[in-house]
Amino acid sequence: QGQLVESGGGSVQAGGSLRLSCAVSRLAVSTRCMAWFRQAPGKKREGVASIDGSGTTVYADSVKGRFTISRDNVENTLLLQMNNVLPADTSIYYCAARDYATCWWPADPSDYTNWGQGTQVTVSS
Numbered sequence: 001q002g003q004l005v006e007s008g009g010g011s012v013q014a015g016g017s018l019r020l021s022c023a024v025s026r027l028a029v030s031t032r033c034m035a036w037f038r039q040a041p042g043k044k045r046e047g048v049a050s051i052d053g054s055g056t057t058v059y060a061d062s063v064k065g066r067f068t069i070s071r072d073n074v075e076n077t078l079l080l081q082m083n084n085v086l087p088a089d090t091s092i093y094y095c096a097a098r099d100y101a102t103c104w105w106p107a108d109p110s111d112y113t114n115w116g117q118g119t120q121v122t123v124s125s
Contacts, residue, residue, distance in 0.1 A: 002027035002114040004078075004095050009119030016085055016123075022078040022095030022116055030073040033103035035112065036080045038091035038121075045109045048093070049080065053101025060106075062088070085123045092118040 008020040020036070035050035049059045049069035057069050068081040078095050096112035104111065 002097055004097065004114055004116035006093065006095055006116040006119040009093060009121045011122045011124065012085055014086055014123055014125050018082045018085065018121060020080040020082065020093055020095075020119060020121075022080075024076050024078060024095075024097070027097060027114065028073075029071045029076050029078055029097070031101055033098040033100060034069075034071060034078045035096050035098075035103065035107050036069060036078070037094045037096055037107065037109060037112075038089075039094070039118075040091040045094070047105070047107025047109075050103040050105065050107050051078075052103040056103075058103065058105045082121070085121075087123045087125045090121060090123050092120050094118045 003025045005023045033052045036048040037045050038048050039045040051057045051069050066084045070079045095116045097114040
């Protein structure tokens, strides 16, 4: 099993930016489908963005044009650049890895076997 540790969450005003990182060990981000999920209180966990083994990215409609998912193969890290954030982006954000290089969309949390502990993002208006 991989170990995933998120960082970079915090409080930001609407229109601001945050950069989330997910440090990964015991599995290679370049060979897996990696994704960011988020979960707000009382809501289901939803896929935010994914990147597959070939580098193809997919985004939820709600974040397209504002968020960018990427990976650093040398540092073995998954990243999420969040720009022009909205109060609706307030959630706990999780990074996750599948056992395979292929991603499916919409991302189903049950397809992912490796999870981080989550990092809180709070956007104020």
